[in-house]
Amino acid sequence: MADARTAARTPAQFPARSSVRAPARSRALTPARAAVGAPSAEAAAEMGGRGHLVVQDRAVQRIAEAAAVEVEGVAPAGATTGAIGNALGRDYPRVDCEVAGHRVRVRLEIVTVWPHSAAEVAAAVGDHVRERLRVLAGMSVDSTRVTVARVAPPTTAAPRRRVR
DSSP states (O other), rough: OOOHHHHHOOGGSSSOOOOOOOOOOGGGGGGHHHHHHHOHHHHHHHSOOOOOOOHHHHHHHHHHHHHHHHSSTTTOGGGSOOOHHTTTTSSSEEEEEEETTTTTEEEEEEEETTTHHHHHHHHHOOOOOOOHIIIIIEEEEEEEEEEEEEEOOOOOOOOOOOOO
């Protein structure tokens, strides 16, 4: 019976199909997460229907990694492991983020450079990561936990002598 109904229709009677692709899946688009990060009705009216920003979890992690390396006393990413460890993804800083709407919890493992104080560097990293996530991603950081995995020797690379 279904074949008889569809056979009688002309192509103009079929509903038009949209060529718009579905948006990439993100945690902010799920109903539970959208409710957490959704603006209130008053805030939405004030925004004037301008839309909203969806920040992927991986972007939050990358921002935190970059912010950690920006702090003085943190060893640069390539200097903490050898070539094999770097290829296997064992380099520092290591970042783990838990995102819920516009809120995030960040755990970091860093390597400090001697003679910087590990406690002072860890506190500075936490503050800087919190600030960069607020400015760049619009995220509210609930907590930052910074662990100093080890202390690296100073990288005092003497200038290379050139052969003349």
